[in-house]
Amino acid sequence: MNPFEETLREEMSWLLRAGMPVRAIRLTVRDRLVVQLGRGPLGPREVTGAMEATVRAAYRVVREADAPQDLVDIVCLTALDVVRGHGGETARWLTTAAATADAVLDELTLSSSTRRARRAG
Numbered sequence: 001m002n003p004f005e006e007t008l009r010e011e012m013s014w015l016l017r018a019g020m021p022v023r024a025i026r027l028t029v030r031d032r033l034v035v036q037l038g039r040g041p042l043g044p045r046e047v048t049g050a051m052e053a054t055v056r057a058a059y060r061v062v063r064e065a066d067a068p069q070d071l072v073d074i075v076c077l078t079a080l081d082v083v084r085g086h087g088g089e090t091a092r093w094l095t096t097a098a099a100t101a102d103a104v105l106d107e108l109t110l111s112s113s114t115r116r117a118r119r120a121g
Contacts, residue, residue: 005053008032012061012071025071026078029054033082044093047083051097054079055104076101 008029015024036050058075061067083097 001056002049002053004032004036004050005057008054009057009060012057012067012075013065016061016065016067016071022074025074029058029075029078030082033079037082044096047093047097048100051079051083051100052104055101056108059105059108072105076105 011028011032012025015028033050033054036053037047040046055072055076058072062069062071080094080098080101084091084094
């Protein structure tokens with residue numbers, strides 16, 4: 001886990017514990033991701049890495065804080081909106097960012113299912 005992912009996870013967890021509305025989650029994700037994408041040179045690797053960390057952070061919040069599953073969808077859509085709306089070259093990487101989000105979700109869902117099966121068996 002990288003520092004960006006950990007910070008985002010902590011902030012989302014705090015917002016949920018504080019009873020903040022979904023809009024606060026969206027704004028936090030948007031703000032953090034814009035800052036992350038604005039650091040240094042930006043290429044497809046940076047966009048993909050930021051997207052992956054964002055999805056992982058949301059999934060961890062759902063799993064660890066017993067947050068509603070739709071939090072992951074909200075965070076993913078917000079992150080994709082940031083990539084699309086960031087302008088310039090990041091918009092070219094929107095398809096890659098969406099594919100990354102799908103791949104991470106598939107990976108996390110599969111590993112979660114495997115853990116549940118091991119506990120049950």
